[in-house]
Amino acid sequence: MSERIPTVETFEPIHPKKVKAKSSDNLIHTRSFTGLFRTLRVGGAGLLFLAFFGTVWLNWGGRQAVLWDLAESKFHIFGATFWPQDFILLSALLIICAFGLFAITVFAGRVWCGYTCPQSSFTWLFMWCEKVTEGERNQRIKLQAAPWSLNKLARRSAKHTLWLGISVLTGLTFVGYFTPIRPLAAELLTWQMGGVSLFWVLFFTGATYINAGWLREAVCMHMCPYARFQSVMFDKDTLTISYDAARGEHRGPRKRDVQPAQVGLGDCIDCQLCVQVCPTGIDIRDGLQMECIGCAACIDACDSIMDKMGYARGLVSYTSEHQLQGGKTHLLRPRLIGYSAVLVVMIAALVVALIERPMVSLDVTKDRGMFRENSQGLIENIYSLKVINKTQQRQDYRLELVDAEGFQLQGKTQVSLAPGEIVDIPVSVALLADTPASSSQTIRFKVTDVDEPWIYTAADSRFVAPLNR
Numbered sequence: 177m178s179e180r181i182p183t184v185e186t187f188e189p190i191h192p193k194k195v196k197a198k199s200s201d202n203l204i205h206t207r208s209f210t211g212l213f214r215t216l217r218v219g220g221a222g223l224l225f226l227a228f229f230g231t232v233w234l235n236w237g238g239r240q241a242v243l244w245d246l247a248e249s250k251f252h253i254f255g256a257t258f259w260p261q262d263f264i265l266l267s268a269l270l271i272i273c274a275f276g277l278f279a280i281t282v283f284a285g286r287v288w289c290g291y292t293c294p295q296s297s298f299t300w301l302f303m304w305c306e307k308v309t310e311g312e313r314n315q316r317i318k319l320q321a322a323p324w325s326l327n328k329l330a331r332r333s334a335k336h337t338l339w340l341g342i343s344v345l346t347g348l349t350f351v352g353y354f355t356p357i358r359p360l361a362a363e364l365l366t367w368q369m370g371g372v373s374l375f376w377v378l379f380f381t382g383a384t385y386i387n388a389g390w391l392r393e394a395v396c397m398h399m400c401p402y403a404r405f406q407s408v409m410f411d412k413d414t415l416t417i418s419y420d421a422a423r424g425e426h427r428g429p430r431k432r433d434v435q436p437a438q439v440g441l442g443d444c445i446d447c448q449l450c451v452q453v454c455p456t457g458i459d460i461r462d463g464l465q466m467e468c469i470g471c472a473a474c475i476d477a478c479d480s481i482m483d484k485m486g487y488a489r490g491l492v493s494y495t496s497e498h499q500l501q502g503g504k505t506h507l508l509r510p511r512l513i514g515y516s517a518v519l520v521v522m523i524a525a526l527v528v529a530l531i532e533r534p535m536v537s538l539d540v541t542k543d544r545g546m547f548r549e550n551s552q553g554l555i556e557n558i559y560s561l562k563v564i565n566k567t568q569q570r571q572d573y574r575l576e577l578v579d580a581e582g583f584q585l586q587g588k589t590q591v592s593l594a595p596g597e598i599v600d601i602p603v604s605v606a607l608l609a610d611t612p613a614s615s616s617q618t619i620r621f622k623v624t625d626v627d628e629p630w631i632y633t634a635a636d637s638r639f640v641a642p643l644n645r
């Protein structure tokens with residue numbers, strides 16, 4: 177922190193008053209700071225940025241390692257390929273993520289918002305660009321108020337160039353997870369990008385630039401649904417960022433060598449540093465607020481003041497309502513244990529489902545015609561069998577009917593498929609008896625890997641026939 181901490185000689189009357197977080201231009205100009213939680217956040221966000229911007233460039237087995245191939249309806253993630261039939265697993269993964277978010281919110285409040293949410297992470301990155309190009313908080317406030325000059329134009333241009341550069345890179349990277357990134361980047365550099373790709377790159381460029389550059393805390397306050405309902409998940413043991421009013425009040429300035437108790441003061445020196453670092457412009461001393469994204473910037477700021485004043489850290493800290501009321505925080509409590517247990521079961525079920533996922537897929541479509549009589553005088557129905565080889569190797573498959581006494585599969589009964597190949601195989605099923613047991617019966621088709629017979633799948637369809645011929 178480059179700005180001086182206000183410690184003054186006189187003691188003022190102590191009446192907590194609302195602090196105006198925004199400057200006269202009605203913008204939030206955050207002050208920079210250092211501290212443990214900032215280090216954690218920068219480290220965590222750095223890893224996430226590295227994963228987001230870096231993974232898209234990795235290759236695996238001659239193709240992009242992570243690619244949602246929209247044209248082919250396949251999702252590649254390193255050695256595994258997922259098909260539309262597997263998207264139930266994706267739904268399960270999203271449900272697990274949502275449930276994990278609930279559990280972590282019960283435990284430690286809005287840590288997702290403060291440390292990992294893309295909106296917060298990109299906003300911090302954009303704020304850093306602002307600091308690099310326009311200077312510290314006071315310089316930015318002055319620049320904002322100053323008339324246009326060459327200096328202001330140069331600084332503003334530099335800031336927006338950096339913002340736009342990051343935004344274009346983000347848009348390109350995001351689209352690169354759906355369209356191979358290397359040709360996409362080459363097309364962008366040579367101005368030859370197709371209309372659809374260009375639209376989406378521009379869309380995500382604009383979304384990043386506007387959300388992280390201009391809207392910032394407004395997204396958290398007015399657009400994010402999670403901000404609206406997260407507080408109902410809190411209980412009295414949830415760790416939230418709070419100001420210890422019993423210790424801090426009465427707040428007010430004092431000399432560094434004065435004992436607060438002797439002059440009727442608490443530990444808060446009313447320096448307002450906690451407000452100046454807050455990205456949403458609120459005063460944590462006013463209590464838990466919907467606008468608080470749990471970034472812990474105010475903890476770092478206040479701890480640095482406590483160090484300078486020689487007071488114990490933790491005037492603003494992660495704490496629970498129980499602890500603030502003089503009790504103890506119960507980290508292990510039934511609700512949290514219940515959430516964690518359900519989460520473990522759901523993750524285990526997903527892992528089993530992934531391991532057991534059939535590597536061959538079969539879809540059966542019955543021909544629209546009801547039935548017909550073949551050249552041998554047998555009633556037959558026509559079907560189309562769609563078989564997908566989901567493995568990364570060529571496979572031979574056997575097609576058959578199972579539990580279908582009195583029926584005969586006619587047509588191809590063996591097929592060889594290349595990795596990822598999809599085929600539609602027309603087949604017919606004939607009824608061997610003269611009279612069917614009923615006018616509509618279930619029949620089951622099965623496809624089995626010839627070399628690895630434990631790899632198989634089955635699908636049902638209907639066989640219709642006239643009761644009277």
Ligand code: SF4
Nearest residue numbers: 454468469471472474
């Ligand atoms: S009050 Fe503190 S934790 Fe909440 S958003 Fe502001 S700085 Fe972050």
Ligand code: SF4
Nearest residue numbers: 444445447448450478
């Ligand atoms: S809570 Fe801490 S940072 Fe905020 S005004 Fe009081 S002493 Fe300063």
